[in-house]
Amino acid sequence: MRVPQIFALAVIAATFCAIPLPAQEHEKRINRSDLPPAVEKTVAAQTKGSTIRGFNEEKENGKTYYEAELTVSGHSKDILIDPTGAIAEIEEQVDFASLPAAVQSGLQAKAAGGKLGKVESITKHDKLVAYEAQVTTNGKRSEIQVGPDGKPLDHEE
Secondary structure (H helix, E strand, C coil), X not given: CHXXXXXXXXXXXXXXXXXXXXXXXXXXXXXXXXXXXXXXXXHHHHCCCCEEEEEEEEEECCEXXXXXXXXXXXXXXXXXXXXXXXXXXEEEEECHHXXXXXXXXXXXXXXXXXXXXXXXXXXXXXXXXXXEEEEXXXXXXXXXEECCCCCCCCCCC
16 A cells, blocks of 8 residues: 555656756856956956955856856955956945944844844946845844845845
C-alpha cells in the first residue's frame, strides 16, 4: 500500500518540475577578462583607488548588465554597467548617522521595530533615487527602501 502512495507523490513532483517557470532575473560570477571592451573602459575609470571584490553578469528585464563589486575607503560600492559602458546604477554603503534626519526617520518607521543594518544609497543615471537598508526582525532579514526625502516609494528601485 505504501508503494502506490510514494509513486503518486513522485508523479506529482515530476509534474511540477516539468512546468516551465517564467524567465527569471539571474546573476553569474564572471572574470574581468569576460567584460566587453566598453564595460572594461568604464570599470578602469571607476575603480581607481578601490579594491575590486568581483564581477557579475546580470540579466534584468531581458537586458544584460555587468556589475563591479568594490570596496572604497572601507565601504561597499556596486556599479551596474550596461553593455555600452554607461553606468545604469550605483549602490553605495553610507553611514546611517550621516543621513538627513528625514531619511533616518523614514527608515526607522519602515523598519517597524526591526534592527537596521547596512544602509546604501541608490543612484540611477546620476540621480539619487532611494536609500535601502537591511532589516532584521525576529531573526529574519529583509530590505526596505525610502526615497531621498525619507518618504515611502511608490515602487521599489
